[in-house]
Amino acid sequence: MSAPILQLEGLQMAFGELQVLRGVDLTVREGESVAIIGPSGSGKSTLLRCLNRLETPTGGKVTFEGKPITESSNVNHLRMRMGMVFQHFNLFPHMTALGNVIEAPIHVLKMSRADAEARGRDLLGKVGLLEKAGNYPRQLSGGQKQRVAIARCLAMNPRLLLLDEITSALDPELVGEVLDVVRDLARQGMTMMLVTHEMRFAREVADRVVFMDGGVVVEAGPPEEIFTRPESPRLQKFLKAVLEQVSET
Amino acid sequence: MNDYLQLLQTYFPYIAKGAIVTLELTVFSLIGSVVIGLLATFAKMSGIRVLGYVAGIYIELIRATPALLQLFIIYFGLTSFGIRLEPMAAAIITLSLVGGAYAAEIFRAGIEAVDRGQFEAARSLGMSTPLAMRRIILPQAGVIILPPFTNFIISMIKDTSLALTISVPEIMYRSYDASSQSYRSMAIYSMAAILYLAICLPLSRFAKRLERRRAAQ
Ligand SMILES: Nc1ncnc2c1ncn2[C@@H]1O[C@H](COP(=O)(O)OP(=O)(O)O)[C@@H](O)[C@H]1O
Ligand SMILES: [Mg+2]
Numbered sequence: 326m327s328a329p330i331l332q333l334e335g336l337q338m339a340f341g342e343l344q345v346l347r348g349v350d351l352t353v354r355e356g357e358s359v360a361i362i363g364p365s366g367s368g369k370s371t372l373l374r375c376l377n378r379l380e381t382p383t384g385g386k387v388t389f390e391g392k393p394i395t396e397s398s399n400v401n402h403l404r405m406r407m408g409m410v411f412q413h414f415n416l417f418p419h420m421t422a423l424g425n426v427i428e429a430p431i432h433v434l435k436m437s438r439a440d441a442e443a444r445g446r447d448l449l450g451k452v453g454l455l456e457k458a459g460n461y462p463r464q465l466s467g468g469q470k471q472r473v474a475i476a477r478c479l480a481m482n483p484r485l486l487l488l489d490e491i492t493s494a495l496d497p498e499l500v501g502e503v504l505d506v507v508r509d510l511a512r513q514g515m516t517m518m519l520v521t522h523e524m525r526f527a528r529e530v531a532d533r534v535v536f537m538d539g540g541v542v543v544e545a546g547p548p549e550e551i552f553t554r555p556e557s558p559r560l561q562k563f564l565k566a567v568l569e570q571v572s573e574t
Numbered sequence: 575m576n577d578y579l580q581l582l583q584t585y586f587p588y589i590a591k592g593a594i595v596t597l598e599l600t601v602f603s604l605i606g607s608v609v610i611g612l613l614a615t616f617a618k619m620s621g622i623r624v625l626g627y628v629a630g631i632y633i634e635l636i637r638a639t640p641a642l643l644q645l646f647i648i649y650f651g652l653t654s655f656g657i658r659l660e661p662m663a664a665a666i667i668t669l670s671l672v673g674g675a676y677a678a679e680i681f682r683a684g685i686e687a688v689d690r691g692q693f694e695a696a697r698s699l700g701m702s703t704p705l706a707m708r709r710i711i712l713p714q715a716g717v718i719i720l721p722p723f724t725n726f727i728i729s730m731i732k733d734t735s736l737a738l739t740i741s742v743p744e745i746m747y748r749s750y751d752a753s754s755q756s757y758r759s760m761a762i763y764s765m766a767a768i769l770y771l772a773i774c775l776p777l778s779r780f781a782k783r784l785e786r787r788r789a790a791q
Contacts, residue, residue, distance in 0.1 A: 379694055405700035415695035419713050429699035432709060474695075481699060 327355040330390060330485060330516055331376070337384030338368070338375050345371045347540040348385065353485070358517040360531035360548075362524070364563055368540045369520040373487045376518075377407045390484065405433060408483035412490045414470040416462040422449060422473045423458040426480050434481070441480075448476040452506050468499030472506055479510075486510070488519040504530075524567055528552050536560045581761050585752045589762070592748035593769045599665055599734040599744060604727060606670025611677025618682065629678070636675035642736055644668050649740045665737035673730055680726060684719035685711060721788065724781035728774050745769050 331353040338346040345368045353359050361369050374380045376387060378400050387394045394403055417425050426448060427441040436444075449455050452472035462470055471491055478486065488507065492500045504526050511517060511530045521527050527534055527548065534551040536544045536559075544551065544560050555561045617629035636644070648671075649664035659667070688711050696706035735746040749766040753759045 377698055379698065401697075401700045401702055404698050409695075409698040411691060411695060413691055415689070415691040417692065417695070417710055419717075428709065429701060432705055433700045477699070 327357070329353065330355045331518075332388040333376075333385065334387075335385035336372070336375060336382055336387060338371050338380060339383045345540050346375065346382075346385075349537075349540070349542055351535060351542060351545070353516060353518060356514040356516055357532045358511045358515075358519065358530055360527035360534045361518060361520045361537060362522075362527060362534060362563075363537035363543075367537045369537055370489050372537070373409065373489050373518065373520060376487060377404050377409055379409075401433070405481055406483055407485045407487065408478035408481055409487040410471070410474050410478050410489070410491050412494050414462070414467075414474045414494075416470055416474055416477070418462050421459050421461055422454060422465065422476075425462070425473055426477045429477070430480050445476070445480060448479050449473070451479075451509075452476045453502070466499060467495045468502045471495065471503045475503075475506055475510075484516060486515055486517045486519075488517060488521075490520050490522065493522055522567070524552065524564075536563065538563070578761055581756065581758055582765070585756065585762060586765055589745060589748045589752060589765050590769065592743055592745040593773070595662075595742065595744040596731065596734050596769075597773070599662070599669065599737060599742065600727070600731050602666045603669035603673055603730055603734070606666060607673025607677045607726075607730070610670055610674025611681055614674060614678035615681040615685070618678070619685070633675045633678055636672055641668065641672045641733060642739065644672060645736055645740065661737065661740045661742045664740060665734070665742050668736075669730065669733060672733065673726070676726060676729075677723075680719050680722050681715070683722075684715035687718045688714045718788075721781045721784045724777055724784065728777050728781075731774055731777075732770070 329352045331351075333349050333351040336346055336349040336351075337344070349368075349372060351359075361372070363369055371380060375382045376389070376394070378394060382395065389403065389407065416422075417428065420428060423442065423445050426445040427436075427438070430436040430441040430444065431438060446455060446458060449458050452475055454469060454472055454476070457465060457469060457473075462473070465473065475491075491507075492503050495503065500523070504523065507517070507519070507526075508530055519527075519531070529548075531548055533545060534548050535542055536551060536555075536557075538559050544555065544557050551560070552564065555564055614629040614633060617625040620626065645665065645668040648668050649659060649661065652659065692710055692714065693706055696710040697703070701709070734744055737744055738746040738750060741747060745766050749762050753762040756762060
């Protein structure tokens with residue numbers, strides 16, 4: 326078994342009175358892909374945002390690469406090693422696809438423009454968008470935008486990738502092309518935490534599935550167990566509801 | 575008609591020279607406004623309490639008093655502290671202070687109009703706040719504020735006419751002067767109107783076009 330890269334112990338997060346995370350325990354090992362599922366409002370996004378400190382946890386302990394993230398003297402350094410892809414892409418609209426990908430390598434990693442561009446093209450090629458390098462985000466489809474966002478993230482060479490419902494803002498016919506990219510990354514051994522509503526995909530790609538509800542991890546385990554032999558009533562209810570939704574559409 | 579042409583010949587060159595002074599006042603006051611406006615904006619957003627307060631008080635004081643009063647305080651009032659400013663300098667300082675307060679509001683609104691996700695994406699890539707501001711937020715805010723900022727320039731041009739009261743020889747001062755010499759107010763002030771329109775109308779057209787283009791996107 327590979328070494329743990331991320332460990333959460335009793336992670337808590339409150340927005341004022343509202344306690345969103347009520348003590349989350351979780352370990353992610355190197356090369357592992359962990360899918361997080363759960364009803365809307367259960368704190369999945371908040372969990373990911375706490376990990377790269379877009380939110381500051383109000384309690385508990387998170388250790389990343391052996392160091393507590395709250396003590397990490399430089400939050401920018403933490404974020405360089407932990408990439409995040411958002412539901413709404415958040416591409417920089419005033420830059421081309423390639424411009425988006427090379428921005429942080431040039432200005433944060435201080436890479437030379439030539440090196441950054443070579444690597445940027447390489448990454449755009451990997452997500453199948455080399456011919457779109459010179460296009461602006463508004464000229465791209467949702468699926469293409471999200472693939473650029475993934476390439477932009479990979480350009481920083483992160484050790485851990487956080488993906489928050491990256492296909493839920495996409496038209497159904499564009500979901501596949503983005504999931505293909507994620508599947509490839511998983512195969513290449515990228516460590517990932519992905520929040521997703523695509524149960525079939527979670528089942529196929531994840532090494533482990535974590536079911537969250539009410540700000541805690543209710544059940545976690547290998548996909549076969551979670552999806553075929555759910556133990557807790559809450560997970561059973563959730564899976565039933567999701568399956569009904571799928572069969573309706 | 576002949577008579578009007580004659581008046582034109584006599585007074586138009588004199589008043590038109592005032593347009594150069596008006597434009598000088600405008601340009602220098604705009605530069606001052608942008609510098610002060612940016613400082614006030616960053617002070618407010620810095621998260622440093624004291625700076626935020628100071629900027630807030632400055633903006634409120636300026637917005638709650640007439641510009642003419644501020645001009646008189648700077649030109650006449652400061653003399654009691656032994657500070658005697660040239661009329662041109664007093665006008666530029668006043669207009670910069672006034673403009674700075676309004677520009678700060680425009681800048682803040684522009685920055686706040688940039689989607690929050692842009693800042694988060696930049697920060698999640700390891701960018702520091704100043705870097706994210708400079709590379710990601712400000713360029714987008716710049717496009718957003720272009721129409722209101724153009725309108726701000728137009729108000730600034732019109733506000734320079736306040737400098738008439740402290741004898742800066744801009745358009746209004748010279749028109750007033752010419753009208754009291756010739757006793758032909760309507761004819762003289764219509765020349766002033768033509769000059770202001772010639773400067774302001776193209777700008778306001780430009781602002782309208784920018785707004786339309788943004789709405790179309
Ligand atoms: N910045 C915030 N301020 C206040 N409440 C928030 C904030 N972010 C999220 N929440 C609340 O936290 C709860 C969990 O949200 P979220 O983590 O987005 O859930 P999920 O991603 O599982 O749908 C929700 O009730 C939401 O309203
Ligand atoms: Mg969410």
